[in-house]
Amino acid sequence: MNASAPTPVTSAEDVLGVGRALGVLDDPPRMAARATELVHALFPICRSITGNGVRETLAHVARYIPLVNHEVPSGTPVLDWEVPREWNVRDAYIADMSGRRVVDFNANNLHLMSYSVPVRARMTLDALRAHLFTRPDQPDWIPYRTSYWREAWGFCLSQRQLDTLPEGEYDVVVDTTLEPGHLTYGECVIRGRSAQEVLIFTHVCHPSLCNDNASGIAAAAVLVQEIARQTPHLTYRFVFAPGTIGAITWIARNADVLPRVRAGLSIGSLADSGPLTFKRSRRGDTEIDAISAAVVRSLDEHARIEDFSPYGYDERQFCSPGVDLAFGRLSRSGHDAFAQYHTSADNLDLLDPDAYAQSLDALMRIFATLDGNRRLRNLAPVGEPRLGKRGLFRSTGGTSPGEFEHALLWVLNQSDGTHGVADIAAKSGLPRASIEAAARALIAAGLVAPIDEDHDMPQQEIQG
Numbered sequence: 001m002n003a004s005a006p007t008p009v010t011s012a013e014d015v016l017g018v019g020r021a022l023g024v025l026d027d028p029p030r031m032a033a034r035a036t037e038l039v040h041a042l043f044p045i046c047r048s049i050t051g052n053g054v055r056e057t058l059a060h061v062a063r064y065i066p067l068v069n070h071e072v073p074s075g076t077p078v079l080d081w082e083v084p085r086e087w088n089v090r091d092a093y094i095a096d097m098s099g100r101r102v103v104d105f106n107a108n109n110l111h112l113m114s115y116s117v118p119v120r121a122r123m124t125l126d127a128l129r130a131h132l133f134t135r136p137d138q139p140d141w142i143p144y145r146t147s148y149w150r151e152a153w154g155f156c157l158s159q160r161q162l163d164t165l166p167e168g169e170y171d172v173v174v175d176t177t178l179e180p181g182h183l184t185y186g187e188c189v190i191r192g193r194s195a196q197e198v199l200i201f202t203h204v205c206h207p208s209l210c211n212d213n214a215s216g217i218a219a220a221a222v223l224v225q226e227i228a229r230q231t232p233h234l235t236y237r238f239v240f241a242p243g244t245i246g247a248i249t250w251i252a253r254n255a256d257v258l259p260r261v262r263a264g265l266s267i268g269s270l271a272d273s274g275p276l277t278f279k280r281s282r283r284g285d286t287e288i289d290a291i292s293a294a295v296v297r298s299l300d301e302h303a304r305i306e307d308f309s310p311y312g313y314d315e316r317q318f319c320s321p322g323v324d325l326a327f328g329r330l331s332r333s334g335h336d337a338f339a340q341y342h343t344s345a346d347n348l349d350l351l352d353p354d355a356y357a358q359s360l361d362a363l364m365r366i367f368a369t370l371d372g373n374r375r376l377r378n379l380a381p382v383g384e385p386r387l388g389k390r391g392l393f394r395s396t397g398g399t400s401p402g403e404f405e406h407a408l409l410w411v412l413n414q415s416d417g418t419h420g421v422a423d424i425a426a427k428s429g430l431p432r433a434s435i436e437a438a439a440r441a442l443i444a445a446g447l448v449a450p451i452d453e454d455h456d457m458p459q460q461e462i463q464g
Contacts, residue, residue: 021192021233022368025361031222032357038064038218039210039271043348046109049148049205049242050074050086050183057204058186061217061240065224070253071182078252081245084148086181087115094128094155095171102165103155109207110344112174113154114146119174125167134159135343142344144209148245151178158344183249185241188224192232197257198370199264199327200236201250201314203243209346212335216268219360226364233371234262247314251323263288263370264327266315270359272340273352274333275302282308282319286326287373287423288366294426295365296330299358311335330363373420375451376439378412385412390445406430407438415448 025031041060047053061067076083092105092112105112113133131154133145139159147154153174185204200223202216220238227236237257241250251258265288276296280289284307296303310316312335318327332355333341340346387393393405410428411421421439425432442448 022227022230022364022371024368025226025364028357028361029353031226031360032353034225035215035218035222035356035360036351036353038221039214039351040348042214042217043208043210044109046089046105046112046207047205048087048114048146048207049245050084050181051088053088053207054184054204054242057217058184058240061186061221064221065188065228065238067186067188067240069184069186071184072249072253073182074180076183076249078245078249081248083183083249084245085178086183088177089175090177091173091175092116092155093173095173097169097171102170103157103161108142108344110142110144110156112176113152113156114144114207115148115178116153116174116176117151117178118176119153119172121172122169123172124169125165128170128172131155131172132157132162134162138339138343138345139163141340144207144342144344183242183246185239185246185250187240188238190224190228190232190236190238192235192371194234195260196262197235197237197260198367199239199261199318199325201239201241201247201264201266201318202268203246203314204240205242205246208344209342210348211269211272211333211338211346211350212341213268215271215351215356215359219267219270219356219363222360223363223367227367232367235260236367237261243314244317247317251317258323258325261325261327264315264318264325265292265363265366266313266318266327266329267331267363268313268329269331269334269338271351271356272332272338273355274338275304276300276358276362277304277306277331277334277337279306279312279315279329279331279334280308281315281326281328282321282324283326284308285427287375287419288326288328288370290419290423290426291369291373292328292330292366295362295369299362299365330359330366332359369422373422375417375420376411376415376424376448377417377451378415378447379449380447381416384409385447390447392441392445403430403434404438407434408442411435411438411442411448415442417451 045053072083074083074085093101094103095101133156135141135143136159143156202220206213278292278296293305315327315329318325414424421435425435
């Protein structure tokens with residue numbers, strides 16, 4: 001016979017925090033439509049790891065949310081790196097001898113390899129070929145190429161376009177600047193009742209690429225709007241920064257913030273028709289891992305859960321051994337996992353409204369679950385406490401435990417100060433109601449206690 005759960009000594013919300021401070025999206029398609037408006041505004045901008053394109057991008061985001069920009073001077077040491085010189089573009093083209101531009105940055109900013117140094121030269125097509133990049137396997141697409149850390153120049157064009165160029169001489173103009181300036185990133189913090197933070201990072205360094213990553217930038221902006229209108233328990237920090245060097249710069253400048261980061265997500269490539277994909281943190285068994293995996297599986301029967309690898313988006317920076325945050329990634333097809341990746345085919349036609357809405361729904365469900373996940377500590381952690389004498393376990397042995405008894409054992413085992421009812425339920429596969437009932441019973445018996453992890457915070461505010 002299975003033991004029944006004792007009557008809780010107080011409400012679930014008071015003891016466990018399961019009365020969520022954040023709710024899920026009421027209308028994901030409407031939120032996706034709002035984000036899509038911002039995607040359309042961001043898409044034409046020539047972005048890179050520094051420069052006015054990043055500032056213009058953040059200016060668009062700032063029309064949606066309060067955003068504080070940070071300017072970090074070139075040459076600033078950031079961990080094992082240094083902030084590079086700032087790159088800006090005035091014009092770039094290849095023209096034939098009649099003056100006709102056969103490759104023109106103004107027609108598509110992917111035509112210019114990012115961080116190309118200034119050039120003015122006349123050269124033969126044969127000499128020019130060393131500086132031309134195509135995708136022969138996709139002859140109608142323009143590839144996206146960069147040269148951030150080695151001074152070089154180049155143009156990207158479709159293979160079909162290259163095939164039409166006759167032999168002869170061409171004028172090459174790359175009118176760019178590469179000089180001391182700044183790396184720019186934006187930040188928005190929604191203060192909750194707790195000083196513990198959820199960190200959301202999205203990269204802003206890609207030019208006219210819709211899925212990777214105008215979709216991530218716009219999604220972050222509308223999520224800020226949604227969270228700010230509610231009353232979160234946790235604090236939410238959104239960072240809009242260039243990939244790799246931007247994340248490294250943020251980490252180098254925020255050593256005081258890192259200990260407060262309870263969980264984090266890198267978000268990007270959220271609008272293609274691929275399945276929802278969650279990439280686990282380096283540790284692989286954290287609160288954000290269990291909650292995110294459960295959410296994406298509940299929304300998408302084809303959802304993918306990937307183990308951590310040190311390649312990808314900027315989850316790899318936040319999961320580096322010396323940082324080692326509970327930090328995952330939510331995307332759809334992700335980096336290098338959809339045919340149009342880093343090409344001109346990653347355009348506005350690739351955006352799938354239903355998929356984008358589902359991505360936003362998933363993110364908000366993750367945050368809502370995390371926000372209400374009060375963590376627990378086992379007060380008798382050495383060995384399994386004797387539950388029968390407390391009326392919590394069956395008195396007759398020889399049969400398998402029932403669901404409630406299994407829930408008791410799961411809560412006892414996982415109450416190490418880093419897990420709460422939501423991720424214990426996700427990890428165990430048991431209904432959340434059973435885990436909540438078991439947690440209440442164990443709290444009433446004096447075997448488990450919720451951690452007092454809240455700190456006095458000012459009234460909710462949004463700031464950088």
